[in-house]
Amino acid sequence: MRRYSEAIWILVGMFPVVPAWAQEQQRQPPPEFRSGYALPPLNAPMPRAEVFTVVDLLVLLAVLSLTAWFLLGARSRAGVRVLAVFSLLYFGFYRLGCVCSIGAVQNVALALVEPGYVLPWSVGLFFLLPLVFALFFGRVFCAAACPLGALQDLVLIRSRRLPAFLEQGLSLIPYLYLGAGLLMAATGTSFLFCQYDPFVGFFRFGGPATVMAFGAALLLLSTVVGRPFCRFLCPYGVLLRACSGVARWRVRIAPSACVQCHLCADACPFGAIRPVTPNADLEPRPVGRRRLAVLILLLPLLVIGFSALGHLASPALARQNRVIALAERVWLEEQGQLWQTTEASEGFWNSGRPPAELYREALAVRRRFGIGATLLGGWFGLVVGGRLILLAMRRRRTEYEADPGACLSCARCYAACPVRGEVSISLPHRVTGETGVTWSR
Amino acid sequence: MSEGKNAVIHGEPRRRFLSSAFLSLSSVVTGALAGCTPNRPAPNAALDTEYESLRRVPPERIGYRQVAQWFLRLQEPRGIALAPDGGLYAVGDRLLVRLAPDGSLRESYSLDAEPTCVTCAPDGLLYLGLTDRVGVYTPQGHRVALWDPHAERSLLTAIAVGDREVYVADAGSRVVLRCDLEGRVRSRIGARDDTRGYSGLILPSPHLDVVIAPDGQVLVSNPGQHRIETHTPEGRFVSAWGRPGSSLDAFCGCCNPTDFALLPDGRFVTCEKGIPRVKVYSAQGVFESVVAPPEVFPSHTLGLDLAAGRDGSISVLDAKSACVRVFIPAGGRAA
Amino acid sequence: MADKGGLKSRREFLAEGARTAGLIAASMAAGSLVTRRAEATVWQIDPLKCIQCGRCATACVLTPSAVKCLHAHVSCGYCRLCFGLFRDQRSGNETTAENNRCPTDAIRRAFVEDPYFEMTIDEDLCIGCARCVKGCNAFGNGSLFLQIRQDLCARCNQCAIALACPVGAVERVPVSQPYRMKTEVRR
Numbered sequence: 001m002r003r004y005s006e007a008i009w010i011l012v013g014m015f016p017v018v019p020a021w022a023q024e025q026q027r028q029p030p031p032e033f034r035s036g037y038a039l040p041p042l043n044a045p046m047p048r049a050e051v052f053t054v055v056d057l058l059v060l061l062a063v064l065s066l067t068a069w070f071l072l073g074a075r076s077r078a079g080v081r082v083l084a085v086f087s088l089l090y091f092g093f094y095r096l097g098c099v100c101s102i103g104a105v106q107n108v109a110l111a112l113v114e115p116g117y118v119l120p121w122s123v124g125l126f127f128l129l130p131l132v133f134a135l136f137f138g139r140v141f142c143a144a145a146c147p148l149g150a151l152q153d154l155v156l157i158r159s160r161r162l163p164a165f166l167e168q169g170l171s172l173i174p175y176l177y178l179g180a181g182l183l184m185a186a187t188g189t190s191f192l193f194c195q196y197d198p199f200v201g202f203f204r205f206g207g208p209a210t211v212m213a214f215g216a217a218l219l220l221l222s223t224v225v226g227r228p229f230c231r232f233l234c235p236y237g238v239l240l241r242a243c244s245g246v247a248r249w250r251v252r253i254a255p256s257a258c259v260q261c262h263l264c265a266d267a268c269p270f271g272a273i274r275p276v277t278p279n280a281d282l283e284p285r286p287v288g289r290r291r292l293a294v295l296i297l298l299l300p301l302l303v304i305g306f307s308a309l310g311h312l313a314s315p316a317l318a319r320q321n322r323v324i325a326l327a328e329r330v331w332l333e334e335q336g337q338l339w340q341t342t343e344a345s346e347g348f349w350n351s352g353r354p355p356a357e358l359y360r361e362a363l364a365v366r367r368r369f370g371i372g373a374t375l376l377g378g379w380f381g382l383v384v385g386g387r388l389i390l391l392a393m394r395r396r397r398t399e400y401e402a403d404p405g406a407c408l409s410c411a412r413c414y415a416a417c418p419v420r421g422e423v424s425i426s427l428p429h430r431v432t433g434e435t436g437v438t439w440s441r
Numbered sequence: 442m443s444e445g446k447n448a449v450i451h452g453e454p455r456r457r458f459l460s461s462a463f464l465s466l467s468s469v470v471t472g473a474l475a476g477c478t479p480n481r482p483a484p485n486a487a488l489d490t491e492y493e494s495l496r497r498v499p500p501e502r503i504g505y506r507q508v509a510q511w512f513l514r515l516q517e518p519r520g521i522a523l524a525p526d527g528g529l530y531a532v533g534d535r536l537l538v539r540l541a542p543d544g545s546l547r548e549s550y551s552l553d554a555e556p557t558c559v560t561c562a563p564d565g566l567l568y569l570g571l572t573d574r575v576g577v578y579t580p581q582g583h584r585v586a587l588w589d590p591h592a593e594r595s596l597l598t599a600i601a602v603g604d605r606e607v608y609v610a611d612a613g614s615r616v617v618l619r620c621d622l623e624g625r626v627r628s629r630i631g632a633r634d635d636t637r638g639y640s641g642l643i644l645p646s647p648h649l650d651v652v653i654a655p656d657g658q659v660l661v662s663n664p665g666q667h668r669i670e671t672h673t674p675e676g677r678f679v680s681a682w683g684r685p686g687s688s689l690d691a692f693c694g695c696c697n698p699t700d701f702a703l704l705p706d707g708r709f710v711t712c713e714k715g716i717p718r719v720k721v722y723s724a725q726g727v728f729e730s731v732v733a734p735p736e737v738f739p740s741h742t743l744g745l746d747l748a749a750g751r752d753g754s755i756s757v758l759d760a761k762s763a764c765v766r767v768f769i770p771a772g773g774r775a776a
Numbered sequence: 777m778a779d780k781g782g783l784k785s786r787r788e789f790l791a792e793g794a795r796t797a798g799l800i801a802a803s804m805a806a807g808s809l810v811t812r813r814a815e816a817t818v819w820q821i822d823p824l825k826c827i828q829c830g831r832c833a834t835a836c837v838l839t840p841s842a843v844k845c846l847h848a849h850v851s852c853g854y855c856r857l858c859f860g861l862f863r864d865q866r867s868g869n870e871t872t873a874e875n876n877r878c879p880t881d882a883i884r885r886a887f888v889e890d891p892y893f894e895m896t897i898d899e900d901l902c903i904g905c906a907r908c909v910k911g912c913n914a915f916g917n918g919s920l921f922l923q924i925r926q927d928l929c930a931r932c933n934q935c936a937i938a939l940a941c942p943v944g945a946v947e948r949v950p951v952s953q954p955y956r957m958k959t960e961v962r963r
Contacts, residue, residue: 028851028853028917030849030850030851030853030854031853031854031892033888033889033892034889035888035889037888037892037894039849040849040894040896042847042848042849042957043846043899044846044923044925044954044955045925045926045927046926046954047818047926047927047929047931047951047954048926048927048931050816050951053816096930096932098930098931098933099931099933100933103934104933106933106934107933117948118812118814118815119809119814120814120815120816120817121809121810121812121813122816124805124806124809125806125809128802128805128806128809131798131802132798132802135794135795135798135799135802136795190934190939191933191934194933194934195936195939200837204837204838206837206838206839207837207936208936243798245791246790246791246792246794246795246798247791248791248792248795322944323944326944343827343829343942343943344942344943346827347825347827347942347943347945350827351824351825351943
């Protein structure tokens with residue numbers, strides 16, 4: 001039985017069984033050297049000065065602004081590429097992939113839940129800046145500021161479109177990953193996004209073998225599938241997608257200029273350009289309506305059902321947490337159900353900390369897991385149900401549209417559009433109307 | 442690509458079923474992955490194997506057996522001393538506690554300083570090291586004298602009381618002081634003496650023990666030199682025995698023995714840290730047998746203290762377990 | 777067409793509202809971040825929790841690890857037979873190289889005066905395996921201890937060593953106090 005009850009823990013707390021042992025004791029002074037020998041100083045160099053954090057932030061701000069300008073003003077794919085290479089070198093290989101907006105999501109979650117952790121201002125700004133830019137200019141962060149995106153974009157040779165069901169299914173994973181990562185971060189368990197970051201190992205020339213292998217496979221896949229990590233894994237992309245949905249300036253296809261040639265949709269490696277819906281596929285209306293009604297009724301059931309599942313799974317999930325795992329182990333050892341100690345439990349016994357204190361801490365974490373896992377389950381249900389409803393909704397498109405959420409602002413479609421007139425897209429002045437794909441409202 | 446052209450969202454029902462099935466599947470897989478990924482690699486205990494063989498002592502080398510284990514109810518016991526009635530005194534946690542001969546807790550007196558060691562004089566008075574000063578107490582726990590500290594960085598680790606003098610081992614100052622019964626310093630033992638080739642007390646860690654030999658000479662531990670030394674009361678180095686090494690007959694580590702005691706017949710009981718073990722040596726310093734092998738003590742054991750009873754029993758303070766373990770010769774009768 | 781235009785402008789209006797709300801929320805968050813000015817954190821090992829399991833050498837994303845052994849000479853016993861330097865000496869006091877505990881020979885032993893020897897760590901060679909720390913803790917004063925060298929550390933948001941550490945000894949500390957010195961030593 002790996003269960004324990006609060007009541008017993010409180011009882012244990014009243015009668016500490018194992019004596020605490022203070023390890024610290026008065027220090028023995030060093031010998032009195034007759035030879036005049038002086039103690040050497042301790043070599044403890046300070047970390048990189050904080051001023052460089054400001055530099056990182058300024059670089060991020062500059063890259064985001066320049067990307068927006070390259071897309072909005074200069075309409076230059078080349079400029080975006082240069083910036084992407086720069087970000088790959090600076091944030092990737094020079095800063096070793098850490099400080100990163102994707103990871104910052106977890107710091108924000110931890111700071112919101114854990115009163116003992118205060119969000120460093122630099123991390124907070126790394127979290128906020130790309131989102132604010134997405135509100136106005138779309139996902140310019142993904143276009144050129146994110147080293148992970150840049151790496152995948154640069155190795156993309158020829159993109160193949162995924163089957164629709166695969167695309168739809170895989171694009172749910174970021175939502176689920178975001179939920180799971182937030183739970184693990186908020187409970188102080190681990191930062192999943194950082195732990196399983198597939199590409200950060202390349203920047204550091206080393207990492208856990210499984211993660212490196214995963215990264216290599218993903219990079220290989222990136223040569224034929226456009227940015228698989230960004231589209232099918234990136235949890236920060238979920239937030240960026242939401243912000244980008246209301247972006248003021250973004251890729252739009254001017255209906256008056258569009259000749260519906262489909263070249264832009266072919267050029268987009270990320271499937272972000274939605275073509276005109278063909279009439280042949282449409283079902284009779286009543287069938288669709290009924291399905292929609294059923295799915296809308298199903299949504300609350302899905303949310304409740306998944307919440308219940310999450311609640312049931314919370315003890316198992318909680319065991320991922322070091323404090324919980326240790327408390328369970330110590331409890332069993334204290335009860336005499338286990339005779340051998342692990343490194344962790346031995347370390348605990350040697351620390352002299354009373355077990356009751358550990359149990360209290362573990363209970364607090366588990367309470368957090370109980371709430372968090374229920375919410376996570378509800379989130380899973382909402383995401384799945386919501387996606388099903390979206391799939392069932394019939395929207396007729398009579399014009400080509402660029403999906404602002406899915407668009408990664410790579411500027412490939414500019415070059416693909418044949419409606420160019422005499423205006424070259426590389427000229428650094430604003431162009432509207434002449435091309436089909438434009439960056440204006 | 443024609444696949445993309447005939448898109449996508451408004452697929453036929455079969456495809457929609459496939460996609461929803463895929464959704465559920467992918468969510469389950471993601472959840473399971475998040476739940477099952479092991480966070481930590483398997484334990485690696487390679488570093489502990491080095492002393493595994495030393496922790497196990499062949500049974501034929503063990504000449505004693507444990508006959509009692511008395512728990513002290515102290516968080517951090519620091520020293521023990523035998524009482525004339527066969528009971529025991531222990532200090533720690535700013536307390537002086539008295540145990541009856543059967544090990545039951547009798548009295549507990551609070552102290553106004555952190556005690557570091559305790560000794561019971563032949564006349565029944567208790568001499569306590571209170572970190573940097575000596576306190577003299579009646580058996581009822583009343584303080585009758587308090588000696589001023591003699592040095593700034595004193596740490597008193599042992600006291601030996603004779604008929605007319607008190608020897609105070611000060612590990613902090615690396616010296617043993619011979620005091621009269623009023624606490625006045627008469628002579629100092631353990632200073633470096635190059636004329637005699639004596640390099641002084643080498644105490645890398647705060648352990649220093651002193652015992653009065655039956656012939657009146659003073660026995661002092663010198664852990665940094667891995668030996669027990671004999672000095673005259675005036676502070677002249679006479680002789681020493683002991684050698685470094687991890688084998689049973691030697692003193693292990695960088696600085697051992699940490700404590701020692703004399704059995705009634707003049708043999709030595711020693712205890713070591715690092716590889717925690719208690720051993721008996723002859724009066725000439727020849728290894729005889731093991732009292733308590735390392736596996737008796739919990740891992741990371743710290744702070745053993747010894748007391749030898751008049752009946753040949755050996756009491757060992759196991760500070761980490763906060764208990765006193767009593768050993769008698771293996772062939773002997775339980776006390 | 778007019779209907780569609782109305783739809784479009786309504787959508788635009790909603791988007792405008794969402795943008796404004798988002799911007800206000802972001803500025804509030806940024807404002808509170810800047811006024812609180814919470815310090816950045818770095819990872820550091822609590823030497824009193826460390827059990828010298830050896831994972832610091834292997835779990836770090838950097839090779840060699842950013843964890844190095846530091847030597848607090850102030851609590852060193854200057855032992856001739858330093859058990860941070862030497863392994864088990866069954867037959868006595870060999871102080872020869874084959875008895876060295878350090879796998880990379882990163883500990884330098886220098887004679888100070890009879891009978892004291894000074895140990896120094898060559899940090900270019902040290903891989904943070906904690907073998908010497910274990911020896912020094914078991915037998916000596918524990919003056920050797922592991923720390924994350926902050927000039928080497930990549931400052932990962934999730935320290936890989938913190939995940940691998942069985943006792944949770946790797947913790948976030950404020951960047952202005954990036955080391956955890958051992959002020960007290962074990963008995």
